[in-house]
Amino acid sequence: MRIDLAGWTREATLGDHQAFLSLFERADRLGFDGVWFAEFHFRERLPYPSTLLLAAALFARTERLRIGTSVLVLPLHHPLALAEQLAQLDFQSAGRLDIGIGRGTDPETFAVLGIDHGTARERFEAAFGVLRAALSQGKASAADGPWRFSDVPVGPPPVQQPHPPLYVAGSTAETLRFAVAQDLPLLLSLEPPEARQLAIYRDELARAGRTGALAGSSLSRYVCIGATRAEAVARVDDLLPRLHRRRLAFAAARGIAPSGVPALDREAVLRDQVIHGDPEACHAAIIRLREATGIGALRCVFNGNGVLDNTAALAGMELFAAEVLPALRRAEAARPATVC
Known part of the structure; x- marks a missing residue:
């Protein structure tokens, strides 16, 4: 992957x-x-x-x-x-x-x-x-x-x-229909997560009688990795309030009062937008994500889209590269070859 x-x-x-x-x-x-x-x-x-x-x-x-x-x-x-x-x-x-x-x-x-x-x-x-x-x-x-x-x-x-x-x-039916017609792989969004896009895309594939390009498509996730589960939870607890403050700032720029911005649903965000845990948990989550979606590429966001500094982002990248990347490469090498 x-x-x-x-x-x-x-x-x-x-x-x-x-x-x-x-x-x-x-x-x-x-x-x-x-x-x-x-x-x-x-x-x-x-x-x-x-x-x-x-x-x-x-x-x-x-x-x-x-x-x-x-x-x-x-x-x-x-x-x-x-x-x-x-x-x-x-x-x-x-x-x-x-x-x-x-x-x-x-x-x-x-x-x-x-x-x-x-x-x-x-x-x-x-x-x-x-x-x-x-x-x-x-x-x-x-x-x-x-x-x-x-x-x-x-x-x-x-x-x-x-x-x-x-x-x-793109997230609209028109753009996803265009992707199907032109056999283009997708860059799926992080916010909102990709579930709605994939549902529309698969409907369009079925309507067109096409197989699509999901294996070449890419989705995105925040990554909160720690050497231990407790460290990863602390990183999640640091990230989520920062994401909410950014949502408030974006809303204010559009003239929306804070009362009009719903609080983040922690469970939903962790389920749909975040890879989190120790290296073993992060590896397992990525494997599940690949199997559930059929998508062959993941765009990892270690800096919270800018709400975390580069020092914190690099620490996560280095741990991920040392522990998760090698496991993913081994798992990929062990997968049976597929005939396209």
Whole structure:
């Protein structure tokens, strides 16, 4: 099972640039498979609006770590220019780039760029068609003339799969239906957890008579690991109030009073959003999660999506890498080969 990192977004990216890069150099040496970064534009203080520039810096300082975008907001980009940049970055990294895409949900970013947010889905699907063709078979180029919404390729995806790999993020029935139609693996959300997304996705698979791409899809969990169960419980007890305070802050920014924000349901959060316990318990939980969902990749959030500092996150990463990763690798090696 692929084990990646996530959670370094928004305020979690603040601080010294070299220390930030060093954190992922350490993750590379620890044996994590990849890390995912989000695209946010026109936010005060945030230092990395371009995930591709950040990825380029990290590729130059790591040897095996994959880097993914979660997500590139396709309607904000010209797909031919984006395809060219992605192809270059994939070449520079010797094939270590993963591309997560989405249509974008922040109307303010669209407004700054003079793009009608109401066209987001149309622009997303059109841009995807051009991007996929350019990356997979080189059929789209500037010589073909300007791309248009009417340029969306019809029919099934090409036999030759895109390189680098493409993933799609989204929770609506329309986006999940699009993922089924295009045979795209999913980047499933952490908040809210993925149960609703998977239910819709499986319904769409059944309706289309398709097998889907769940084995290549990725889901996410907070990770609270301790050398003992008591240490892990203490980490959970530290994390959950911080998550609630962040929910209150986000709600206040939208004009919602604290009384309008329900308290976190501890049992539900631990069940649906957190891997927690000593190393043995964390390993067992990941195996159960894989068996229950059929998903082949996990994005581990050791920093609470920024509510914990990097020192605490790194301590969890190091314990996980020393105790859980080797057990997962052994379990993976012992699994019987499957015929696709």
